Amino acid sequence: MTDLTTRRTTAAAAPVVPSAGARRGIGLDEATLHDGFWKRMQDVNASASLQHSLDWMERLGWIENFDRVASGSTGPDRPGWMFSDSEIYKLIEALAWEFGRTGDRGIDAMLERLVDRILPAEDSDGYLNTCYGHLGQEARYSDLERGHELYCAGHLIQAAVARLRTVGEDRLVALGRRVADHVCREFGAGARQGLCGHPEIEVALMELARATGEDRYREQAELFIERRGHGALRPIPLLGPGYFQDDVPVRETEAWHGHAVRALYLAAAAVDLAVDRHDAELLAALEAQWRRTVERRTYITGGMGSRHQDEGFGDDWELPPDRAYCETCAGIASNMVSWRLYLATGDVAYADLMERTLYNVVATSPSDDGRAFFYANPLQQREAGEEAVPDAVNARAEGGERAPWFEVSCCPTNLARTLASLNAYTASVDDDGTVSLLQYAAGEYRIAVAGGHLHLRVETSYPDAGAVTVTVLAAPGSGASLRLRVPHWAHGATLERDGAPTVVEPGWASVHGLGSGAVLTLVLPMHPRFSWPDARIDAVRGTVAVERGPLVLCLEDRDLPDGAALDGLRIDADQPPRAHRDGALVTAHAVPSPRGGARTPSFGAEADAPTGASTLLPLVPYHRWAQRGPSAMRVFLPIRP
């Protein structure tokens, strides 16, 4: 029987606790969410996805890999990719946050049973990996480019930090320290000048330094960050050094490029470094990278990654909807970067992008029952994709149905740790005690501020409706200051305080001198709206998207009128979209049957022109696509010329 531990409740119970910056993020325990969009996802995560992930990793032998190292029975037949250890660590991290959030003893017990399994696999010098360095395996650190050993160590360390921040020192934390100490010894300034093909160790060591107060971990992270970009890694054939960001140092980078998750994990660590080292130049470089990338290499969903070939960013303006990769993990990684930049600067734009990404990438991946997931999140599916193979490992769910598990199954556990810690991203506090509400979720917020606590109740059914009512249950002596985020799309939003609504502009709506009992109502306009792509995005020229509040909408073929074809409809852009359930109705005309009988590539002397009668098409939130089974789908709807 494992030792059940006591939940620790401090403001530091959060994934990111920088040593400096414009804002402090709240701890998990400073927000208690009530029924609503995110609480429901958290509940499904807690009640289904965590056990689902555990079961799959047990079934595939990924957990047993640790037992085999402990018993000396490793060999060349090890199941799983070289990075499968990291999935167990990400699950442990999810469990740590979940226990921190809820105090659920069953969750804690699940975590401890996993620690029982991994601890005996640790080598005497703190090396912990089931794929390298043991009987019948390649030598430790013999393939830094592909081996993912430091990546796995990073995820173990992140799990340890989650534990340290939620329960304090324990055997998992001690293991994390030993693994980190091993990494520092092996890769320190005077040792092996290597780095990992997949960034992750950097962001992990940075947070371990913050959580333990031991700067040497930060120094090691800095070494890894600064070593990168000088061609130290052997390029992967046909992908080149840019694939893992070893082509240009992070502080000289203009826009994120190469493998999206790698680029974003690295950027997150670089923000941490800039903040902790008060390196304004590096921070400015990262802000510029964010702006350039968000403006030119990011989908309307917030998704990042335009290419399947390298799971990577494309060139500026290369944003094909059909081949959008938009890996779920890249959405999560994008939020890691935006959150750090938000805390550093207090700029509302970072919180805006996080909302976009949360509702349209993170929320899109899991099925309603939390037992199937999308890996890639394209914005167009021409023909209904294949049904996932039930109860089986699928290749990569990227457009058919959500699948229970993948060959490379990084997304389910990444989602799990994100949803379990989501409370931490809902609000922040300034040094002067002003609280900023960032993501609108019903609940009670009891946030430590200068002079005591600000205790708020938030009532809202956002994003179903746009009203957010904030009641001050208790405020410190002088009254509280509050900032409410008005999303960039929310033109015409109003804020009502004591009965008088006033229009507030996108950005922040600030109120001061709030005493107990004060009531604020923010009303965000939720009428569906057209969103026009920048003229430089070639792949969606001549189309328009429809958004409603923070939700990108889409058209699924199952909602088409009888006889209509998804590729045979043209939107009448003179007719604004109408409200319809949680989506919208748009007016469209059918294109006549296309030219038939082409015997050469389909190009002709005449342009096609839509002539059919008008019809109303019902759009649904993009995050719900394929929840009713495989479907053809479009976010970008061609307009009638």
Next chain:
Amino acid sequence: MTDLTTRRTTAAAAPVVPSAGARRGIGLDEATLHDGFWKRMQDVNASASLQHSLDWMERLGWIENFDRVASGSTGPDRPGWMFSDSEIYKLIEALAWEFGRTGDRGIDAMLERLVDRILPAEDSDGYLNTCYGHLGQEARYSDLERGHELYCAGHLIQAAVARLRTVGEDRLVALGRRVADHVCREFGAGARQGLCGHPEIEVALMELARATGEDRYREQAELFIERRGHGALRPIPLLGPGYFQDDVPVRETEAWHGHAVRALYLAAAAVDLAVDRHDAELLAALEAQWRRTVERRTYITGGMGSRHQDEGFGDDWELPPDRAYCETCAGIASNMVSWRLYLATGDVAYADLMERTLYNVVATSPSDDGRAFFYANPLQQREAGEEAVPDAVNARAEGGERAPWFEVSCCPTNLARTLASLNAYTASVDDDGTVSLLQYAAGEYRIAVAGGHLHLRVETSYPDAGAVTVTVLAAPGSGASLRLRVPHWAHGATLERDGAPTVVEPGWASVHGLGSGAVLTLVLPMHPRFSWPDARIDAVRGTVAVERGPLVLCLEDRDLPDGAALDGLRIDADQPPRAHRDGALVTAHAVPSPRGGARTPSFGAEADAPTGASTLLPLVPYHRWAQRGPSAMRVFLPIRP
């Protein structure tokens, strides 16, 4: 000193000699090209590309690999990919056709010196491969999925067939027979039930059967073709069995899919099988595949392959211009299929597509000096790509500059064999003696027909100009019949016979009773024209392409007026393109500076609208893009809404 051989001149000196079909292709020696578009490319190929390829393969040790097998000094340090042997074989095939075409003794000597090198590497049982089966190497046929052993054998056999068809039996032909016999023993009906991950052996064995009259080679090819599509190969992780067409049997396939070169080599062999076996059902299936693929999965250039990830076809209508892969080898392979279908059916559509592909894919790859090549042929380049690394092996030239050699260097030698044998595709003969002129190239044609020879002179500067003058120099007794191909785009073409021009429709212009001295002039309209994409091609909605004769045109940023940006121009589609040199002029308007300072993905409440003054943009033939150095480029030009 090698044994210099005598050129054999018969009608069978052609790459494809089916046992049945509507048309006979002419032999290399039935056409002698004069100065013109293709003759110049053939000359550059002969004088530069052949030696260039030889030099690179010597320098990289790919030829020495044969010496090492012969001397027993192989090992794990073998340079080159597992398929590098095939490049030597493709070069030998090119040399064989080149000697057949010209009788150049230097070319023949070059070929014989290569045969000197490869012959000693043959194992006693006819196995010939420098990557498997020898000291320090994996066992023969241990990795049929990736090993390319049968693929390499296929290219050796194709070289042997080229030799047999141009000089007759010799030691290379004998080697090809022994290699083929080995394959039949190892993979025959009663032996190993395997097949190769990359189709090629099938098309090679089929032609060897035709050239030698030995049906057992055809039977072996048939076994390989019919074995495919039943999941016999272990799928490549994340690519699946469709990558190498092992998901669906070829006769049940609807459209070509997976790796484009693989799909097309397989289809070419399947056409051969259908024809030689009089299998009308299989032929009909392949014709339907061609139509579906050409209509929905083929670029306006004739290029095939929409995806980088698997060098493969995309879904129907998935034709992104920027990420178009359009591998040079896939264009060559497409012509292999179209040529076989043309010979089988006599349908002009196949010759039309071949022209499109020859001028816009095959002609695009090599540099003017024949010493650098494009591997991929995208239709859009947003920013000027990188300059090729001079005198070095580049990753893959796919949009910057043509590169002298690649890591995977399949295209240069594939081009070499295609250009050396190009004469064979210019004309065909019916059983009744009617000659069809298919590709217009100046030269003399002395074609064997029933009752003697039809001797023609063709004078033209096509595609610079549209006039093609055909003079009958000698005809068999009763007078000759001639068919002139009128390309599908050539509306308003005229044919003049003895002074009276008449309009001829796209398809065939047929004339009969031609005696010696008769003169025909076909005039094809060469005024530039707009070509509108089918409304279902999402990636180029709201754009138009410009073609001139058989040439797709493009806009390169180096030709823009000062201060204009390639992505900031909109074509005025009401102004037809004007003739301008070998390209066109189109009228465009500038788009105002796009919205700046986006802090979220670049979508907004307003659509952009072009307002700038009009300007004239000069377009150039697409096949010439980047010949003046790296450039940004577009084939599809956005139109003013």
